[in-house]
Amino acid sequence: xxxxxxxxEMFEKIPMGVFILDKEGYFKFVNPMACELTGYSVxxxxxxxxxxxIPDKYNEDxxxxxDYFKKWS
Numbered sequence: 001x002x003x004x005x006x007x008x009e010m011f012e013k014i015p016m017g018v019f020i021l022d023k024e025g026y027f028k029f030v031n032p033m034a035c036e037l038t039g040y041s042v043x044x045x046x047x048x049x050x051x052x053x054i055p056d057k058y059n060e061d062x063x064x065x066x067d068y069f070k071k072w073s
Contacts, residue, residue, distance in 0.1 A: 011029075011031050012031055012032060014031060014033065015033060016033055017030070017031065017033045017034035017036075017037040017038075018030065018031040018033070018034055019034050019045075019050070021050060021066075023070060024049075025049050025050045025051065025066055026047055026048065026049050026050075027045045027046055027047065027048050027049075027050065028046065029046075030042055030045045030046065038053060050062065050066065051063075
C-alpha cells in the first residue's frame with residue numbers, strides 16, 4: 001500500500017513532468033521535472049493557468065483537450 005511519504009517521493013522523482021490542475025485549469029501541484037521543462041519554479045507554476053504555458057495559436061486545441069479530460073473528473 002502506498003502512503004503519503006512514498007507518494008511524495010515518487011512524485012518528486014518521476015522522470016517526466018507531472019502537472020495536476022484544478023477544474024478551471026490552474027496548476028495545483030507540479031513536480032521538479034515540470035519545472036525543468038517549463039523553466040518556472042514550483043512557486044511560479046502553482047496558481048498559473050495552463051494556457052499561460054501554451055502559445056496563443058494552440059489555445060483552442062488545448063481547450064478542447066482540457067474539456068475532454070475534464071469530463072472524467
